Amino acid sequence: MSFNEFLAMGGYAQYVWSSWLLTLLVLLWNVIAPRYKHKKLLQQVEIQTKREQLKNSTNKI
Amino acid sequence: MNVLLKFYHRLGSPREFYEISGSLIPWFGTISLILILTGSYLGLVVAPADYQQGESYRIIYVHVPSAWLSMLIYTVLAVSAMIGLIWRMKMAYVVMICSAAPGAWFTLVALITGSLWGKPMWGTWWQWDARLTSELLLLFLYIGIIALYNSFYERHLAEKSAAILAVVGVINLPIIHYSVEWWNTLHQGSTVIRSDGPSMDVRMLWPLLIMAVGFNFYYGLILMLRARNQVLIQEARNSWVAELVVNKGQAS
Amino acid sequence: MSRSNKNSHADGSLLATLGRLFLRDCKHHLRKQSDILNPICFFVIICSLFPLGLSADRELLNTIGGGIIWVSVLLSLMMGLNQLFRDDYEAGVLEQFLFTHTSLTQVVLAKIAAYWCLSALPMIILSPIVGTAYHLTGDQIWVLVIGLALGSPTLALLGSIGSALTLNLKNGGVLLAILILPLFAPVLIFGAGMVNAIHIGLPVNAQLSVLGALMFGSLSLAPFATSFALKNSLDY
Numbered sequence: 001m002s003f004n005e006f007l008a009m010g011g012y013a014q015y016v017w018s019s020w021l022l023t024l025l026v027l028l029w030n031v032i033a034p035r036y037k038h039k040k041l042l043q044q045v046e047i048q049t050k051r052e053q054l055k056n057s058t059n060k061i
Numbered sequence: 062m063n064v065l066l067k068f069y070h071r072l073g074s075p076r077e078f079y080e081i082s083g084s085l086i087p088w089f090g091t092i093s094l095i096l097i098l099t100g101s102y103l104g105l106v107v108a109p110a111d112y113q114q115g116e117s118y119r120i121i122y123v124h125v126p127s128a129w130l131s132m133l134i135y136t137v138l139a140v141s142a143m144i145g146l147i148w149r150m151k152m153a154y155v156v157m158i159c160s161a162a163p164g165a166w167f168t169l170v171a172l173i174t175g176s177l178w179g180k181p182m183w184g185t186w187w188q189w190d191a192r193l194t195s196e197l198l199l200l201f202l203y204i205g206i207i208a209l210y211n212s213f214y215e216r217h218l219a220e221k222s223a224a225i226l227a228v229v230g231v232i233n234l235p236i237i238h239y240s241v242e243w244w245n246t247l248h249q250g251s252t253v254i255r256s257d258g259p260s261m262d263v264r265m266l267w268p269l270l271i272m273a274v275g276f277n278f279y280y281g282l283i284l285m286l287r288a289r290n291q292v293l294i295q296e297a298r299n300s301w302v303a304e305l306v307v308n309k310g311q312a313s
Numbered sequence: 314m315s316r317s318n319k320n321s322h323a324d325g326s327l328l329a330t331l332g333r334l335f336l337r338d339c340k341h342h343l344r345k346q347s348d349i350l351n352p353i354c355f356f357v358i359i360c361s362l363f364p365l366g367l368s369a370d371r372e373l374l375n376t377i378g379g380g381i382i383w384v385s386v387l388l389s390l391m392m393g394l395n396q397l398f399r400d401d402y403e404a405g406v407l408e409q410f411l412f413t414h415t416s417l418t419q420v421v422l423a424k425i426a427a428y429w430c431l432s433a434l435p436m437i438i439l440s441p442i443v444g445t446a447y448h449l450t451g452d453q454i455w456v457l458v459i460g461l462a463l464g465s466p467t468l469a470l471l472g473s474i475g476s477a478l479t480l481n482l483k484n485g486g487v488l489l490a491i492l493i494l495p496l497f498a499p500v501l502i503f504g505a506g507m508v509n510a511i512h513i514g515l516p517v518n519a520q521l522s523v524l525g526a527l528m529f530g531s532l533s534l535a536p537f538a539t540s541f542a543l544k545n546s547l548d549y
Binding site: 209 | 488
């Protein structure tokens with residue numbers, strides 16, 4: 001079986017490949033999106049803690 | 062048993078969950094990646110073409126695992142909703158709400174790939190086939206749970222309301238499924254092509270099973286990723302979260 | 314049972330309490346006539362719009378009539394469900410029920426019964442007229458009426474859960490439809506299926522039994538789910 005034959009999927013290329021591509025995109029998106037959000041959340045917490053530290057130190061003075 | 066119970070209780074604490082899942086995520090990621098890649102190779106290249114459907118049947122390797130997973134996720138969602146309602150466990154609600162979106166995604170994938178398979182096989186994008194129709198109603202149930210959860214400001218109200226709906230849904234789901242099946246036999250007769258026959262070729266079956274297991278590990282992975290975010294949001298005011306960030310900052 | 318006996322011993326039996334609550338709700342609904350009339354008008358209007366959108370073909374209307382009337386009933390009942398607990402909630406009456414010894418499940422049952430009598434029953438009575446307009450045969454109309462009578466309590470009971478869940482939400486109406494309409498699918502399938510089945514001469518016993526089973530099943534489970542959801546919405 002040649003590579004072109006493999007790509008052609010016996011004439012069903014559009015259906016087979018679009019299904020697989022869609023699944024791949026959904027799988028990737030569902031990993032990337034929460035990871036990105038995780039990063040953002042950690043940044044937020046960091047800003048929040050720094051702000052509170054600053055507030056505490058100014059209060060002491 | 063004692064060890065298991067202890068592990069269960071540790072997972073019940075958001076902080077412990079955050080730490081344990083952090084070390085589990087790489088494992089789940091690797092295992093699901095290996096399984097899905099192996100399954101894809103076996104399914105796309107090694108498995109022979111179907112004698113009736115030709116190469117188009119290869120959609121099965123993404124369609125069926127997604128459909129199975131969509132049902133498994135609803136079960137997980139409903140069971141964790143019940144645990145949350147009965148034992149008021151914080152993490153149960155986290156698991157519940159973090160399962161809803163992946164469930165909806167996989168239901169959608171199962172529907173679209175089903176329709177892409179239906180076009181060459183049935184000659185139409187959409188057939189009111191029993192399984193496709195129940196899958197569509199399942200998608201509506203997922204959307205309902207997500208919409209209800211998102212419409213509350215107070216999280217404890219949102220969690221409990223979504224949990225009640227999830228339990229009501231899981232009682233209704235078998236009724237919906239059987240009624241749709243009954244309706245389908247009345248309307249469609251045997252026009253639905255069932256070519257997968259009683260026994261599948263082993264070379265076709267193995268990739269499917271490998272993909273299905275890979276998808277389950279993948280669900281575990283994204284569930285943990287989402288649950289960790291949810292824990293961070295819920296516990297943002299607790300000192301351990303601040304410590305976590307500080308420690309991470311020092312380490313890097 | 315023991316609980317209801319205990320708290321209703323002063324003012325009669327369980328049935329008397331239910332009856333009093335039922336009459337109270339009926340009176341309330343009758344005072345606000347638009348609450349009852351609007352869904353019924355809505356039902357008749359949707360049913361008369363379909364032939365305009367499709368065609369006046371006798372055969373076609375006969376085939377689709379059962380389904381259209383059923384779907385219209387679903388949608389019209391949905392409209393009123395949004396208001397099921399709202400007035401009592403806004404007036405603070407629901408909270409008072411929580412503090413008195415009346416069990417919330419009884420209140421829910423009485424409310425659903427009153428709602429059914431004033432919303433679903435008029436539609437069931439009107440359905441033969443609408444059915445005639447769709448050229449349904451006599452048998453089909455009988456089956457339609459019996460199906461609606463058996464199926465609409467299930468709809469009201471399931472709908473009450475959604476109504477209780479969306480009680481304190483501002484835009485509860487659309488959300489309620491999203492939550493509850495998928496759960497209505499089995500009732501619709503069996504109810505509308507019967508109307509078509511009798512026309513081809515198929516027996517409808519199975520569908521009737523299923524509709525009855527669904528009604529008793531939801532009657533025994535839904536009131537508890539609804540009162541649980543109400544307590545949650547009241548943050549009690």
